[in-house]
Amino acid sequence: MCGIYGLVALREGADCDPSLLDAMAEVTFHRGPDDEGRHSDRGLAMGMRRLSIIDLSTGHQPIPNQDETVWTVCNGEIYNFRELRRDLQGAGAQFRTGSDTEVLVHLYERYGTGFVTRLLGMFGFAIWDAPRRRLLLGRDRLGIKPLYYMEHEGRLIFASEIKALLTLPGVGRAIDPGALQDYLTFGYSGKTQTLFKGIRKLPPASLLVCENGSYTIETYWQAPAEADASLSEDEWAEQLRAAIEAAVVSEMVSDVPLGAFLSGGIDSSAIVAFMARHSDRPVKTYSIGFKGDAASEVYNELPFARQVAEQFATDHREIIVRPEVARLLPKLAWHLDEPVADSASVTTYLVGEFARQDVTVILSGVGGDELFGGYNRYLGDYYAGQYQRLPGWMRKAVIAPLVQAMPSDRHGRLSGVARYARTFVASNDLPFEERYRSYLQVFGAESLQRLMKQTQAGHVDSLQEAFALAASGDSLNRLMRVDLATQMPNDLLMLTDKMTMASSLECRVPLLNHELVELAARVPAALRIEGRNLKSLMKRALDDVLPREILDRKKRGFGAPLGAWLKRDLQPMMGRLLSKQAVEARGLLSWPVIEETMALHLANREDHTDHLLALLNLEIWAQIYLDGRAADDLAGELGAEVAAAG
Numbered sequence: 001m002c003g004i005y006g007l008v009a010l011r012e013g014a015d016c017d018p019s020l021l022d023a024m025a026e027v028t029f030h031r032g033p034d035d036e037g038r039h040s041d042r043g044l045a046m047g048m049r050r051l052s053i054i055d056l057s058t059g060h061q062p063i064p065n066q067d068e069t070v071w072t073v074c075n076g077e078i079y080n081f082r083e084l085r086r087d088l089q090g091a092g093a094q095f096r097t098g099s100d101t102e103v104l105v106h107l108y109e110r111y112g113t114g115f116v117t118r119l120l121g122m123f124g125f126a127i128w129d130a131p132r133r134r135l136l137l138g139r140d141r142l143g144i145k146p147l148y149y150m151e152h153e154g155r156l157i158f159a160s161e162i163k164a165l166l167t168l169p170g171v172g173r174a175i176d177p178g179a180l181q182d183y184l185t186f187g188y189s190g191k192t193q194t195l196f197k198g199i200r201k202l203p204p205a206s207l208l209v210c211e212n213g214s215y216t217i218e219t220y221w222q223a224p225a226e227a228d229a230s231l232s233e234d235e236w237a238e239q240l241r242a243a244i245e246a247a248v249v250s251e252m253v254s255d256v257p258l259g260a261f262l263s264g265g266i267d268s269s270a271i272v273a274f275m276a277r278h279s280d281r282p283v284k285t286y287s288i289g290f291k292g293d294a295a296s297e298v299y300n301e302l303p304f305a306r307q308v309a310e311q312f313a314t315d316h317r318e319i320i321v322r323p324e325v326a327r328l329l330p331k332l333a334w335h336l337d338e339p340v341a342d343s344a345s346v347t348t349y350l351v352g353e354f355a356r357q358d359v360t361v362i363l364s365g366v367g368g369d370e371l372f373g374g375y376n377r378y379l380g381d382y383y384a385g386q387y388q389r390l391p392g393w394m395r396k397a398v399i400a401p402l403v404q405a406m407p408s409d410r411h412g413r414l415s416g417v418a419r420y421a422r423t424f425v426a427s428n429d430l431p432f433e434e435r436y437r438s439y440l441q442v443f444g445a446e447s448l449q450r451l452m453k454q455t456q457a458g459h460v461d462s463l464q465e466a467f468a469l470a471a472s473g474d475s476l477n478r479l480m481r482v483d484l485a486t487q488m489p490n491d492l493l494m495l496t497d498k499m500t501m502a503s504s505l506e507c508r509v510p511l512l513n514h515e516l517v518e519l520a521a522r523v524p525a526a527l528r529i530e531g532r533n534l535k536s537l538m539k540r541a542l543d544d545v546l547p548r549e550i551l552d553r554k555k556r557g558f559g560a561p562l563g564a565w566l567k568r569d570l571q572p573m574m575g576r577l578l579s580k581q582a583v584e585a586r587g588l589l590s591w592p593v594i595e596e597t598m599a600l601h602l603a604n605r606e607d608h609t610d611h612l613l614a615l616l617n618l619e620i621w622a623q624i625y626l627d628g629r630a631a632d633d634l635a636g637e638l639g640a641e642v643a644a645a646g
Contacts, residue, residue: 006159046073066093075124143205172197187340187613261364262314266551290321334624348496352500369535370480382532470485
């Protein structure tokens with residue numbers, strides 16, 4: 001695990017002075033505090049910061065091939081490197097280290113650009129082929145590890161974090177209007193854009209090949225589109241259980257201490273169960289909880305996590321927090337590079353910082369809901385069929401007005417049901433793709449038109465593009481492929497990487513092992529979700545692994561009760577950041593719309609947690625990255641504001 005960065009000339013004479021790497025290394029120190037390395041050549045300079053995980057003594061990067069004509073830097077882990085190494089050695093390759101990264105240069109020598117399909121792991125890498133003056137940039141299939149790039153002054157510049165690109169002299173900080181529109185729609189910037197104009201994400205499962213002054217990007221993998229109906233439910237369950245276990249075991253390889261995040265949900269509990277089965281010592285597990293009021297209890301999963309920890313005799317630690325969110329959000333914004341409207345960034349950072357006291361590697365259950373059908377929004381078709389059986393007059397004259405009149409909130413059982421019911425009733429008559437959009441979006445099209453001072457006509461957002469690419473397969477398979485292409489890399493995996501690396505902690509996600517993803521994608525929809533029983537096949541697969549109380553418990557989100565806090569403790573912070581003066585000075589959004597959004601939320605008429613978090617994080621990000629304010633200074637001001645009102 002580390003941070004990589006570099007630049008290559010697209011035209012003769014472009015400045016690729018190795019000294020430009022100094023600032024890139026400094027600003028990404030948190031990604032690799034153990035080591036630094038760099039390599040330069042005519043028209044190229046690349047480097048890395050290393051967090052030592054495998055081959056602690058000789059795994060220094062960049063790593064060359066035998067005659068030092070091919071060099072690589074890699075962020076991530078190659079889990080099948082031992083098998084690849086044996087095959088390469090059998091073909092005559094000579095290795096100088098025990099590092100997983102070294103297999104990249106020898107694979108490239110033997111198989112060319114097609115070598116990337118042989119990798120099992122999470123990675124963002126750069127390979128320099130000196131004889132061909134060719135630079136390769138590659139990203140893993142699911143987008144677990146980030147990689148950004150841009151063209152600037154005749155150079156292609158790349159890095160694991162955007163802030164490293166911003167250190168180069170002359171790089172601008174203008175907002176990309178299309179990315180801003182995507183962010184306000186979904187709570188994250190989608191497609192290949194970032195909120196910084198000119199800076200792009202290398203898409204998951206992509207290889208960028210740069211030579212002769214230009215570059216191309218090709219996709220090397222995609223999840224299967226068609227289900228396989230040839231196996232029985234029992235056969236699928238057995239295959240799935242074996243695949244999950246194999247994925248967990250493959251990602252336990254490490255030369256440093258490792259542990260697991262444990263929420264007490266199915267995904268993290270399954271990972272801990274298989275880790276315990278294959279570990280010669282108690283697994284270290286870490287959980288986070290909130291206490292103090294009813295809203296906090298909604299997010300408090302400690303009793304479930306404790307039950308799993310006792311079942312598998314783990315070395316379990318818990319942290320119960322009421323974080324100073326006003327002081328924390330600016331720090332998170334700096335580490336994230338881009339804002340996300342997801343309170344999981346808060347909990348992921350806090351539990352990651354807590355775990356880093358003991359371990360350097362952590363395993364997480366991210367991805368299970370997308371693969372195996374864990375979200376309520378996947379039940380849209382089921383409930384639509386039930387709802388359509390009711391008389392039209394009842395739906396229109398009774399149910400719709402009733403759910404609209406109910407108070408909406410996500411921190412109480414009845415108000416939470418009302419929140420879901422509102423979205424469902426309002427979208428029930430929409431086409432399949434638009435109905436799913438309504439479950440995901442933060443600001444809808446009409447609200448966005450009112451909110452933004454300027455929108456892009458004809459803008460094709462990330463969800464629309466993803467549905468076009470996932471045109472075949474059953475409806476559930478399509479939804480999951482859309483999620484794997486949009487929310488997964490651009491929200492969940494991005495914040496997981498940035499929030500754990502903020503504490504120099506490597507986070508691995510076994511449920512996104514691409515072989516497991518391929519297996520899950522072939523499971524028929526009727527087996528993944530039976531009626532309204534979410535994750536039905538996964539539950540069957542784990543029936544003899546986890547206790548029934550864990551398998552049958554209702555899903556809770558891994559986040560913080562920010563919506564409730566905004567009504568109380570954090571209201572002064574919200575009032576400052578989203579004041580009329582601040583909004584109008586920024587010049588991007590309409591103050592009356594924001595004022596209305598805050599008023600409805602504070603009055604419990606509508607739940608606008610996601611909307612307000614999107615707006616707050618956007619303004620915090622803008623003050624740090626556009627205005628040039630120090631995150632610590634902003635954190636002090638916001639903290640003082642909350643304390644003074646306290």
